[in-house]
Amino acid sequence: MSENKAFKSGFATLIGRPNVGKSTLMNHLIGQKIAITSNKPQTTRNRIQTVYTSEEGQIVFLDTPGIHKAKNKLGNYMVGVAEKTLSEVDVILWLVEPTDFIGAGERHIIEQLKKTKTPVILVVNKIDTVKKEQLLSCIDTYRKELDFAEVVPVSALKGKNTPELLKCIFQYLPYGPAFYDEDTVTDQPIRQIAAELIREKALRLLEEEIPHGVAVSIESMQVKKKIADIEATIVCEKESHKGIIIGKGGSMLKKIGSQARPEIEELLERQVNLQLWVKVKKDWRDSDFLLKNFGYNEKDARV
Numbered sequence: 001m002s003e004n005k006a007f008k009s010g011f012a013t014l015i016g017r018p019n020v021g022k023s024t025l026m027n028h029l030i031g032q033k034i035a036i037t038s039n040k041p042q043t044t045r046n047r048i049q050t051v052y053t054s055e056e057g058q059i060v061f062l063d064t065p066g067i068h069k070a071k072n073k074l075g076n077y078m079v080g081v082a083e084k085t086l087s088e089v090d091v092i093l094w095l096v097e098p099t100d101f102i103g104a105g106e107r108h109i110i111e112q113l114k115k116t117k118t119p120v121i122l123v124v125n126k127i128d129t130v131k132k133e134q135l136l137s138c139i140d141t142y143r144k145e146l147d148f149a150e151v152v153p154v155s156a157l158k159g160k161n162t163p164e165l166l167k168c169i170f171q172y173l174p175y176g177p178a179f180y181d182e183d184t185v186t187d188q189p190i191r192q193i194a195a196e197l198i199r200e201k202a203l204r205l206l207e208e209e210i211p212h213g214v215a216v217s218i219e220s221m222q223v224k225k226k227i228a229d230i231e232a233t234i235v236c237e238k239e240s241h242k243g244i245i246i247g248k249g250g251s252m253l254k255k256i257g258s259q260a261r262p263e264i265e266e267l268l269e270r271q272v273n274l275q276l277w278v279k280v281k282k283d284w285r286d287s288d289f290l291l292k293n294f295g296y297n298e299k300d301a302r303v
Helices: 022-030 071-086 105-116 132-143 162-171 188-205 239-246 248-266 288-293
Strands: 010-014 049-052 057-063 091-096 118-126 150-153 215-223 226-234 271-280
Touching: 010 022, 010 071, 022 049, 022 091, 022 162, 022 239, 057 162, 091 105, 105 215, 118 132, 118 162, 132 150, 150 162, 150 226, 162 271, 188 215, 188 226, 188 239, 188 248, 226 248, 239 248, 239 271
Parallel strands: 010 057, 010 091, 091 118, 118 150, 226 271
Antiparallel strands: 049 057, 215 226
């Protein structure tokens, strides 16, 4: 398929403030759940690479952590990953919410985008939540700030206008062969996706009780013909958090496991025996050693 002379291939990064819907949009565009989602900001911590392939070409999407004001080494790492991708791609998708108020977070992103020559597509997400007048006002406000290559309103949750967005992305990609086989969806290791699925369920079920001090480490994964045995540890920062994660008689831990298991089974295409443990690692988000241990060790992290 990639031998077609009209075939295009390139890289597109999704940026935006935390919780604007980047992971939801990317999952919808590629038609498979790879990036975890929750109603908490800063859910994505690593740069996640996924692949969309059609007859027209191949788009390699980079879903980055939200750009925000860092409060610890993990925060610095996340912002560094997001900002570094701006100069490495063919097109930037900047996701914003449909409001005409531009806050400090968006101002910071505008300053970053002014430094790059990469084409920027403004993607106004969550259009299903506002009236047309509000949407037009939002677009008008943002157009005064930056010269966008395109402006595409979408609803990531409902998939509204996403085919139009894909067409716009292809306009800015060079002609060339595919980077990946057409059946490749992500370059993420299976272990990492499994760990992230467990972390997603923990974030959702624990709601406001536990802040962002939760990481998941896969201790062992043995994939056999019909079943996979997985042992994973949920790491938190305080003893009091450990009790909440375990729950009365282990009830919360069982809930996290029972919600994560079906999605991991779908991922591995076999039955999964999932064992979960909880450990306390005080201030792990400020420990270089532990950050590397949990997979946050890319060369492009900020120092």
